Amino acid sequence: MKKLICSLLTLSLALLALTASSAQEDTDIERLRAADVNADGMINILDLVVIASHFGETSTADQPLNTDVNGDGNVNILDLVLVASHLGETVRPPVAFVSVDPAIDTEITVNDPITLTFDNPPEDVTVSEGVATITDNTVTIVGPFTPGTLELTITWADGSQTLNYSVRQPADFVSADPESDAEITTNDTIILTFDHPPENVTVSEGVATISDNT
Numbered sequence: 001m002k003k004l005i006c007s008l009l010t011l012s013l014a015l016l017a018l019t020a021s022s023a024q025e026d027t028d029i030e031r032l033r034a035a036d037v038n039a040d041g042m043i044n045i046l047d048l049v050v051i052a053s054h055f056g057e058t059s060t061a062d063q064p065l066n067t068d069v070n071g072d073g074n075v076n077i078l079d080l081v082l083v084a085s086h087l088g089e090t091v092r093p094p095v096a097f098v099s100v101d102p103a104i105d106t107e108i109t110v111n112d113p114i115t116l117t118f119d120n121p122p123e124d125v126t127v128s129e130g131v132a133t134i135t136d137n138t139v140t141i142v143g144p145f146t147p148g149t150l151e152l153t154i155t156w157a158d159g160s161q162t163l164n165y166s167v168r169q170p171a172d173f174v175s176a177d178p179e180s181d182a183e184i185t186t187n188d189t190i191i192l193t194f195d196h197p198p199e200n201v202t203v204s205e206g207v208a209t210i211s212d213n214t
Contacts, residue, residue, distance in 0.1 A: 029092070029157065034069045035083045036091040043086045051079050095120045095158045098137075104163050109170040110144040114152070114163065122156035171198040171213075 033039075037047040051067045057075045059068035069079040098117045102108055114130070116139045125132050129152045130141040139154065150165040171194040178184055190206075194213050201208050 031082075032086060032089060032091045033094070034066070034071075035086045035089075037066055037069065037083065039066075041091050041093070043083060043089045043091065045087075047083050048080055051075060051083060092123070093120050095122045095156060097159065097161045100161075100163060102165070105165070107166045107168060108145070108150075109168055110147060111142075111170070112145075114141040114165075115139070116141070116154060116161070116163075118156075122158070124155075124157040126155045128153040168199065169196045171196040174213075 032043065035043050035047065037050045040046070051069065054065060054067040054075045057065060057067070059065035059071075059073050059075065065075060067075045067079060069082050072078065096119045098119055100114065100116045102112065102114065108114070118137050118139070121137055122134065122139060125134055125139055127141055129145060129150065130143045132154070133140045133142075139156075141152065141154070145152075145165075145167045147167050147169045150163075150167045152163045152165070154161050154163070174193045174195055176193075177191045178188070184190070191214055197213055198210065201210055
């Protein structure tokens with residue numbers, strides 16, 4: 001058995017010289033992950049040994065074998081050659097979305113940041129709205145976002161996630177009439193003006209009525 005494994009490894013390495021010249025510079029990540037048979041993040045002789053030890057076995061849809069690297073249903077020399085063509089390459093782990101803050105389907109303001117957390121640092125990140133900044137396992141997206149319904153899609157090398165929010169324009173205080181610290185009577189009306197219509201207004205004294213920006 002040892003002689004057979006050594007012979008197969010030698011043959012696959014010899015065939016490597018024939019396949020290396022045709023290898024693309026940008027190898028598909030799924031192919032690299034398939035070639036990393038023992039999933040240790042490095043394609044090396046250990047992966048070849050695992051394949052050789054299962055040589056001749058058949059992979060099925062019900063019982064797929066990761067040693068069937070090329071997915072043709074058979075563990076054979078073709079799988080060895082495919083792995084040998086990527087010897088020495090490293091394989092990054094897949095990146096999955098974990099959480100987002102603020103939570104999806106909540107209300108945010110036009111300038112609120114949106115922070116997504118992943119289980120590993122994402123690559124090739126694009127967003128449909130705003131500007132994304134990557135720091136380790138997090139992606140922060142900043143606007144300003146357009147008031148109304150926001151459907152933001154973030155895409156990375158391993159997937160995509162759509163985030164839905166209701167965006168409102170924050171209302172900043174502009175002025176008060178009468179001015180603060182002025183003298184008023186018990187029945188005087190106090191009018192406050194904002195730059196945008198305020199929402200969820202409460203007052204500690206009196207009754208508030210909202211009309212546009214006042």
